[in-house]
Amino acid sequence: MSYDQLHLEGTPGCIYLRKSRKDIQAEREALEMGRPFDTLARHQEILMDLVKKYKINVVDVFTEVVSGEFIAEREEFQKALQNVDDGKYRWVAVVDEDRLGRGNKIDQGRIEKAFKDSGTLIVTPHKIVDMDDEADELYMDYKGMGARYEYKQTKKRLSGGRRKSAAEGKFMGARPNYGYLRGIDLKTEYPELIKTYADKAADIENLRLYPHPIEADVVKLIYRSVLNNIGIRTICKMLTGTYLTPSGGKNWARSTITHIVKKKVYKGWIVFGENKHIKQEDGSYLVKPAKPGQAIQNQKAHIPLVSDEEWEAAQKVLAGHTTVSVNSGKQLSNVFAGMLRCGFCGLTMTYQPRYKGTRAPRYTCTNPHCKENRSIVSEKIEQSVLENLELKYLSLNSDPNKEKKSTGKGSIDLFDNKLTSIKDELAVVESQLNEQFDLLERKVYTIELFMQRQNATMERKAALEQELQSIQGAVESRKEKDRLNHQFAPLLASIIQKFRSYDSVEDMNLLLKTVIDEIHYIKPRSAQLHADFTIDVVWKQ
């Protein structure tokens, strides 16, 4: 039917925009070539030309951002279809009929019926389809069949292309893993990093992963902490408020940490098609592991953030990490003897294995003149002390500049420079003294002049020697402090490990005393029974 018989001019209708899988692939390829474009904007231009040509009235524009297979998952299309059902439009404009539906016969029937019953036309750049027209109905049936066939073929072909790219080590997902950037994003967002990874920008591959300047350090820190037996809870505590989570939130969850530790991407692998995502009618996915041998792996895809050995070791630690319940009720004596003090009166807390007939041992302040502190279950104190040990350990280790800091290399270098310059100056002073003698011998200097000059030079020499001594002393004490620092961190690490399960309370008590001076505990009487308490650990250093 020709369009002037259809009386289109001035009639209301809508534009419906949706990308096909082919469009998405084309966009990705263009991106890879460095020529990104926006499919939907192009389509809108094409359809607006039609609107101009037919002089029709656009009432709505629906833009589908998801690439949905079923009507149920395409919210914008549902709105358009409802308006078609309601007879609101004379026409619906799309770049191709297949944008309305595809891949599912039931949906196809539902769409055709809506258009037929309401007498709504489908306007495309190459044809106006009237479902009331028998020829057009047949045409749509044929298109539907063709679309279904072509859809299946495309899906197969595209997934073949994606598997091939993944095998080459390219990242094919929508969002790179936390800790990494795609090359294309590195070039646009962090151009200053290009030199770190390649001679020129062209050598940075758009779809390859590169370490993110901040997030990569966080990932490394997480692995390092896990490998040092730091509890996941403590890692969350440390990261919360310091770094944003992968989704941009504030609070790090334990699942986020374990998820990161389990990902092979961090040892430089690209794994593609490990799970099969089977789409359901409602748009949700059923995730099933793929058959063995079906997943694509590239084990040298990009720069790893952890070594193979570290990654493997972290899996083992993670598997053994249970929620820490330190020595649940095993010990019957005070592991914090001589350390745990009431934060109000300062006296040591008393350990009571059978506090008022209850089963859980508790600590209480038994000072009759101090009635400020609530008693506390000993396990809670143990848990809290463990967290403090872990945090202390991390604070000694987590600083990204720690290499410099822990050895104090920067300041030692400064001292070294200063020492050299003093020694140089001393040498000059020595030669001045010699020269003064020489000048005296050659009678250039009178004895008075000689003494005057010599006194000045000797004073200068004494001052320099004193400075030299004090700097040498500072260097020594600095080195000593570094040495202690170096011992303290491994000591903490071994205590943390042992504290998770120990047999001898006495041994543990002695070990704790090597790093802890005192622990001050506070929970005011006025506080609620289950309110938080505070402990303040005074470290040996």
Ligand SMILES: [Zn+2]
């Ligand atoms: Zn007290």
